[in-house]
Amino acid sequence: MSTVLPASMDVSSTDKENGINPPKKIDAGALFVLKSKGSWLHCGYHLTTSIVGPVLLSLPFAMALLGWVPGVICLTLASMVTFYSYSLLSMVLEHYAQLGQRQLRFRDVARDTIGPRWGRYFVGPLQFGICYGAVILCTLLAGQSLKFIYLLSSPKETMQLYQFVIIAGALMLVLAQMPSFHSLRHINLVSLILCLAYSACAVAGSIYIGNSKDAPIQDYSVIGSRENRVFGAFNGISIIATTYASGIIPEIQATIAPPVKGKMFKGLCVCYTIIVTTYFSVAISGYWAFGNQSQGTLLANFMADDKKDLLPTWFLLMTNVFTLLQVSAVTVVYLQPTNEVFEKKFADPEMSQFSVRNVVPRLVSRSLSVVIATLLAAMLPFFGDIMALLGAFGCIPLDFILPMIFYNVTFKPSKRGLIYWVNTLIAMVSSVLTVVGAVASVRQIVLDAKTYRLFANM
Template sequence: MASLHPSSKAVHEEEDLNHVPPQEKELDAGALFVLKSKGSWIHSGYHLTTSIVAPALLSLPYAFASLGWASGIMCLVVGAVVTFYSYNLISLVLEHHAELGHRHLRFRDMAHDILAQIPSFHSLRHINLVSLVLSLAYSACATAGSIYIGSSSKGPEKDYSLSANTETRVFGIFNAIAIIATTFGNGIIPEIQATLAPPVKGKMFKGLCVCYAVLIATFFCVAISGYWAFGNQSEGLILSNFLDQDGNALVPKGFILITNLFTILQLSAVSVVYLQPTNEVLERTFADPQSGEFSTRNVIPRLISRSLSVIIATTIAAMLPFFGDINAMIGAFGFLPLDFVLPVVFYNLTFKPSKRSPIFWLNVSIAAVFSAMGVIAAVAAVRQISLDAKTYRLFANV
């Protein structure tokens, strides 16, 4: 009786199935539907700019009020240099593991190995281009408004003196550092790099260059013009300084309206970007990877779960009235360790540079200094919130 042998085609098909990379076999609905790898380096630039150049930058003059001119500008420069360096290190670590066959799509994938209705992240590229333009627009408005008020007789008397109380001054400095860390913060570098079409080598560096060109133009202009105009009276949100104590506008009302409109529109894009990790978790939990991405089985749970997440986040944001203080807390507990400490630690653990090499000790120094800053900044942020909580109420119109 003749035995049946598989055809050459069948053998190759079986071999292909047996040699599918482990990560591809384990791809869940979150990775399949949200983290699509189709983007170019310019798209990563749009994503990076939207995730970093956000309305939090409008708190920079408030941070300067506790730091003064020299320290404020120095902190901005250090923040820009260290985060650019850290994000590039994270990109190199991701590229290295991708070459080894372990492509990390999420931050938790990296940690595991080394230690709201938009379907996918890649589909946000056009929205994030608009977001980039909007960030330039409201930053230009904030800068122009500050210069206009500072040059007119309507503005407050310029006072750049720091608090005479040593305790208040010290805690204020670390609170300000945490605010600056928040403005530079980006906790979704792996998710952004996951949107790049292979080969990814060098694309994130170009994207970072696009992002930081916009960042330098916006951060420094808003921080310097706002602090110049309002000094130590700078509010947690610089747009609040465009009204006097009686609520009268110091610039044309239409100008305030258009600035707020630009800010809200760009904030919508920022929210969608930062919802992508949440969306990925929701898709992994509720979606069926065997069904079509736009099938009824997946669309209905997606619509309900993402809508609920947006409603909950918006309610919490509206409930908390102190914008600058919340920025400081997020920076201290989240962005300082995530963006200043972990990237250099991951680089040293992945590439294992010689302990005699300058890069090893540079990374160790960055991790040590910013870890210490994070602890002190966390105490300062909680202290400031407890002080301001006495004068604010939930859902306050401030």
């Protein structure tokens, strides 16, 4: 069977003269994992799950590092810039689709826009590392949620965190066998509902505690030495930038059935409606309730020993269950780029996706991928610090810098026009944030190194 990339129109001889190649034979990774069958609504579900995850519960902590005014400004700017960035990237992808050369992966866009070496040696490995790191972190978060649930029901028991991570990994092992990105559309619809649910619980819990007679002292000053405040501010900016990051926009747009024009923008509108609803409400209510006592995740404030009596056990249990279920969906979404790489390497596009020839390698490769991620999550319960460094090096370039470069190179806007300079300014500022955020993350790793221990019960 001969399979080619889906195209919105045929490639003419003029296109060939302009350097646009005809559709090439598709590989198994794109054919089986990135099936182009979805609607713009399905795209909205995928986008929401890829961006809106339990990491949003760290926004009150980011606000505590920045203060009220800088925190709200950073939240607003990050929302505007990422929506703009993802819209530009979508326009670049639509442009190639109209020329008959639809791009299904981030590295493909980089290859045809800024050169094959950028796609192969920079964007591809960077995206793979970020996505697989997200899988490890989400598995760890799922284990922590399981531990919270366990402690609520059996506070005197002594199971360790790594045991809960292994249980969470077993769940991921099953979900990882979903055959394609498109097959996750119903799971991601449930994920969208779940993120609204636990965000509502987070807001309600914050307001309840903040108004109670035993409410914590609400101090909104940024604490620490001048040096710590400066590095803390950059850490806060990095946290906010990472919560808005996706890194898999081309892969999500690849799930849309042709013609693709205008569909991604509708999906982004669905996603950002959820983002604005959840991010701002959680960040503002959590910071209002706990001030500079906000911890790395808002649930940790809820679960602190002196706060347990302020919230009913059933409420804490429900919030953690919602978080556990949604983080499972996020994990499976970020497995898709790694699944696509394995499928391209080991599957045969000339045979059925569900033939023995393709099912066996898929089962083995995906299972090994989840097992290794679970082992790393259990071994490195401080992986959040490492992920902050990966986020600074990866999320900001993929989501804030490269889309601007792709747009300027593809459409060549006038250097006298506003678009060119807005894109250039965003790329330059984001490059500075990448370097500073990486330095701040390394500093935090060094400061926390004394508490690091393999398989620690954190």
